[in-house]
Amino acid sequence: MRASDGQDMSMLLEGRFVRWNLGLLAASLVLTPLVTYSLWISDGCEPYLPFISDMDLPPRSGLTFTLGYAICGILMLSFGVQIGILREKWMESGGVEGRWIAWNRAAMASSVLAGFCLFWISFTPWNEHLELHIVQANVIFIGSVFWSIVTTVSTRRMGQDDPRFEEMLPRRVGFSILGLTGLVGMVERFYRFTGLSLDMYALEERLEMLSDSCVNLENSYLSQAAVFEWILAGSMILMLVSFLPEIELLAPVTPGEDSD
16 A cells, blocks of 8 residues: 555544535435425425435436435445544544444444445436345445444443543434334335235335326325335434534544644
8 A cells, every 4th residue: 555545544534524524415415305305396296205215216306316315325435434433543542342343343334335325226216126226225224223323322332431422422312213213114114015025026016106207105104104214314314413523522623724
C-alpha cells in the first residue's frame, strides 16, 4: 500500500468528513422518498402510502427512486465504514474487551451490506427481478435493524467509560425498538398476505395489481405492511441522526479543521 492510501483514509475519518457524509446521507434518505412520493402522485397513482419500492415503477418517480437510493446506498456504505472504524479505534484506545470490538465489526459489516444492497436495489425493480429484489430488501431491512441494535448495545458499554455516551442511549433504544417493530410488523403482515408461504413465486400475484405502473394496495395486509415499512425507514433515519453528537466524541474538531 502507498503511504498516500493511509493519509486518504485518515482524512476520511476526520470529523468534518464524517459529519458531511452523515448529513448528506440523512438528507438524501429524507428527500428521496418524499420527492419520489410527490412524483408518484403526479404520475397519476392513488395517494395512499405505497411500499417504497413500488414508487420505482412509474417513469418519473422511478427515476428519482433510482438516483436517490443509489446515492443513499453509497453514502450509507461509506458512513458504516467511517463510524465502524472510529468506534473500533475508540474501543481499542480504551481497552474495551475484544468481544465488543468483534460485535462492532459485525455491525459495520451489516451496514456495508445494507448500503451495497440499497445501491443495488435502486436498479432492481421488483416487477422485473422479484426474487433478487426480495433478497436485497431483506438484507437492507435486517441488516439495518441488526446494526441499530448492536450499536445501541455497544453504546451502553461505551457509556461505562464515558458518561456522555450514556446520554445517547435512551434515544437509541427507542429508535431501535421502533425499527424492530417496523420490521416485525411488515414481515408479519406480508406473510399473512401470502398465506404464510415461503414460496417466492406466491408474491408474483402482486404483478396483477399493476395498472399503468401504479400498484393497487386495496388488500389490508399489504397496506398495513407498507405503513410498517415506512416506520422502519423513518426509525433508521432517526438512528443515523443520533450519531451527530457521537462524532464529536469520536472525531473531535481540531484547531483550523473547519477553515480548511
